[in-house]
Amino acid sequence: MDTLEIQKHIICNNLTFAIGDYIKGIFEKAKANNEITDYNFSLDGEKFKYYLTAYTNNYIDTKSICSYAFEMYLNIDDIDTNKIECKIQFGNISNRFLLKLTDSDKVNKNRIIKEIDTIIQKLEISLNS
Numbered sequence: 255m256d257t258l259e260i261q262k263h264i265i266c267n268n269l270t271f272a273i274g275d276y277i278k279g280i281f282e283k284a285k286a287n288n289e290i291t292d293y294n295f296s297l298d299g300e301k302f303k304y305y306l307t308a309y310t311n312n313y314i315d316t317k318s319i320c321s322y323a324f325e326m327y328l329n330i331d332d333i334d335t336n337k338i339e340c341k342i343q344f345g346n347i348s349n350r351f352l353l354k355l356t357d358s359d360k361v362n363k364n365r366i367i368k369e370i371d372t373i374i375q376k377l378e379i380s381l382n383s
Contacts, residue, residue, distance in 0.1 A: 258335060258355075259330070261355065262330040262338060262355065263330070265338065265353075265355065265359060265362070266304045266328040266330060266338060267299075267304065268359050269304075269328060269353075269359065269362055269363060269366065270297055270299075270304045270305075270306055270326075270328065271297070272359070272363045273306060273326060273363065273366050273367070273370075274295070274297055274306050276367055276370070277295075277306065277308050277324055277326075277370075278295060278308070280319075280320065280324075280374075281293045281295070281308050281310070281320050281324075284310075284318050284319075284320035285320075287315075287318075288314055288315070289313065289314055289315040289318035289320055289321070290310040290312065290313045290314060290315075290318060290320045290321065291310070291312040291313070291314060292310060292312060293308055293309060293310040293320065294307075294308065294309055294310070294311075295307070295308045296308075301331070302329060302330050302331030303327055303328065303329050303330075303331070304327065304328040305325070305326070305327045306324075306325070306326040306327070307323065307324065307325050307326075308323070308324045309322075309323035309324065316381075317381045317382065318381075319344065319345070319374055319377045319378060319381065322344055322345030322346075322377065323343075323344075323345070324342075324343070324344045325341075325342070325343045325344075326340070326341065326342045326343075326366070327340070327341050328340050328353075329341075335355075336354060336355045336356060337352040337353065337354060337355060338352065338353040338355060338362075339351075339352055339353075340352070340353055340366060340369075342366070342369055342370055342373060343373075344370070344373045344374065344377060345373075345377050347373045347376050347377055347380075348373075349369050349372070349373060351365075351369065353365060353366075
């Protein structure tokens with residue numbers, strides 16, 4: 255494994271845990287607001303991909319975004335050497351984009367959170383219409 259590949263793995267690992275905390279916060283808030291009864295959360299990885307999932311099977315409020323599953327994966331294989339592919343899906347809304355390896359963890363984390371928040375806004379609009 256070369257230095258660039260190690261750097262990508264470190265970045266993906268850090269981002270997966272940081273975004274995991276953010277997503278757990280969303281699901282914990284829904285649980286505290288009695289929108290869901292409980293949820294499942296997992297972090298997984300394989301050779302070139304990092305996965306994060308959160309979902310509930312028992313929701314109380316059908317207008318809760320947490321009645322849908324959240325999935326994110328970071329892929330470091332088969333793309334530009336200076337980029338990390340990120341895909342986020344929450345319910346039936348998804349987005350795929352590239353993160354720059356040259357950006358800081360904070361910049362990449364904020365980019366992912368911005369994309370998650372955009373998807374959440376779209377979900378909330380569709381749930382309330």
